[in-house]
Amino acid sequence: MGAGTGDKAEGKWDEVKGKVKEGVGDATDDESMEAEGKKDQVKGEGKQAWGDLKNTGESIKERVKDATD
Numbered sequence: 001m002g003a004g005t006g007d008k009a010e011g012k013w014d015e016v017k018g019k020v021k022e023g024v025g026d027a028t029d030d031e032s033m034e035a036e037g038k039k040d041q042v043k044g045e046g047k048q049a050w051g052d053l054k055n056t057g058e059s060i061k062e063r064v065k066d067a068t069d
Contacts, residue, residue, distance in 0.1 A: 003058045004051030011047030014040050 018040030025034030 002051075002055040004054030007051030007054060008048050009051075011044040011049075011051060014044030014047060016044075018042075018044060 018037040020037070021040060022034050022037030025031065025037055
């Protein structure tokens with residue numbers, strides 16, 4: 001399991017939660033809920049990107065270590 005796996009999982013959860021909020025807000029004409037859902041989705045995408053970056057950094061670190069052994 002990579003260093004960023006937890007961040008990616010949290011990000012996916014935020015993204016799904018945001019989509020639900022956006023849908024509920026749209027269905028009930030609640031612009032505030034819809035906006036909050038969109039914000040959660042962006043936050044989730046950011047967390048997933050951070051997790052990818054952490055995993056890439058870990059992979060590079062392992063490759064350098066293997067190359068120097």
